[in-house]
Amino acid sequence: MRRGLNTRLIGLIVALAVLLVLNVAITPNFLNLQTLAVNASQVSTIAIVALGMTLVIASGGIDLSVGAVMAVAGALAPILFLSDWGVAHPGVGLAAAIVLPLCAAALCGLFNGTLISLVGVQPIIATLIFFISGRGIAQVMTNGNLQTFNNPSFAWLGTGRVLGLPVQGWIALALVLIIAWTVRRTVYGRYLLAIGGNERAALLAGVPVTRVKMVTYVISATLAGLAGLMVVAINSAADAARIGQLMELDAIAASVVGGAALSGGRAPILGTLLGAVFIQLMHYTLVANGVPDEATLIVTAGIIIVAVWLQRERRV
Template identity: 45%
Template sequence: MTDAAVDRPRLDAARLRRWLPVYGVYVALVALFAFNAVFTERFLLWENVRIQLVQVAPVVIVALGMAVVIGTEGIDLSVGSVMALAAAIVPIYLGYGAAPAVLMALVGGLVVGLVNGGLVAYVGMQPIVATLALLVAGRGVALVLSGGQLKEIRNPDLIALGSTDLAGLPVSVWLAVALTVVIGFLVRRTVFGRRLVAVGGNRRAADLAGLPVRRVLIGVYVLSALLAAVAGVLAVARIQSSDASQVGLLYELSAITAVVVGGTPLTGGRVRVLGTVAGALLMQLVIATMIKHDLKPSIAEMVQAVIILVAVYAARERRAR
């Protein structure tokens, strides 16, 4: 056997390792969609498609913020608590109108983002430690603000965010699409995007090169918190109530899963925006498929775990190259 024949399988394996983290999520999404189109009853009905899009929209929004944080080799475990905090703030200021209430909810997210970014950039805390503290404290503050009670939302302007359709699609879905375009442009076409990728690739080298590493780190955590606050407002508008104990619960895990499955490595230095959206859609479709076929929730969780392990392994192989 010639050397070329021996090397060919190695080259094919290397190409697969490079290809899988980038395109694997799209292939899996198309394959699962095709399976449901054939074997799942009423799957292609618009009512079902609409429900899936509405459910995945806030996950996409939160995951976009998580992606830019992970791009700097960080993590933000506080996003679910930020959603709860935003949900708790909205009823307090709703008497002044929907716009002031939403604005104050975003201010709450901004404050959490500044705290997270400051702890990571200036205090030097590990991101997982800093954001874990805000995960606990943020929901605690939300529960204090809400008095631990569910509060109904009756403002028609705010409710419209969760119930109104534009050109046949819910407002929340259009907002997720718009934010995807914005984050994609930010990462690909701006100086800030190039800097965050550089910081994630090698923070020490970025610092030695004179890049504003601290400002970049604060910026990504602020952006993540703001997007989580937006998702929290949308959650309140959709369910027409504010429940600080439930809004955003475990969203940090859903967001991290979407980012990892979408091909963004946990080691930083790269952000895959469209991959993140595809990852969120894939995991939503996995859950929906399990429900439609009357499978136990435990099976769905195991399937998701396998998908995550495959995605992380593929990204590790690619990084090793």
């Protein structure tokens, strides 16, 4: 298994190198610092959501609700700091606009985890429920209106720079390190991979399957909520109809391209990060060279199909 993962990682690095060389050759201003910063911001958002998706996939599940969770968290933040209370207490209002949306996102994950672990609903159905209802909840919260704001402190989460790298990039890198350590070094990580490898055997071995699954969906939703806050901060606006739209597709693609097996049991965190870079760079390459946005969806779907086929070939 380790050899297979290393081979896939090398292949992904080669593919990234080819994309980089291609962009340097044909894409105008690709090496411009502003272009690199924009791509880094987009990669960070995909990577953060994909990290949670990788944990869910490692458990043998799937999370289709991440885009809707992003919409809920992203819509809630401006409501809080633009309220009369938030304006009267700007410091506390800003803190609430970060903490409470993350708590709301965690509750969304708890909802998914409860349906899956306690009620016994299949993950694809359980998360599809919130995929549909979550965005509706976000639109009801905002009355379907675009929320614009001018809050430099909150916007720093999306537009700030530290040592030349976007704040989101530092957060994404920190999360990669934390989650990689968690998967490799903690009891939770061992339980997670055991459940994804063989849930029945894990249950008979005394692994708290219900608890681990619920925690995993809570983590996935919380990371999606964080990504939603970042998107809103970047744009200084919250559009509940568009925040996180189709992010579940990018997150699944980044995870699978990075080496996660849809059958569960693997959580390649570094691969997920590189997968997020690949997906964003592929999007950018197509759009920057005149390919319509709609076509990038077809390409992304094709990448997932190829990655799943390669996994099947290795099992045969």
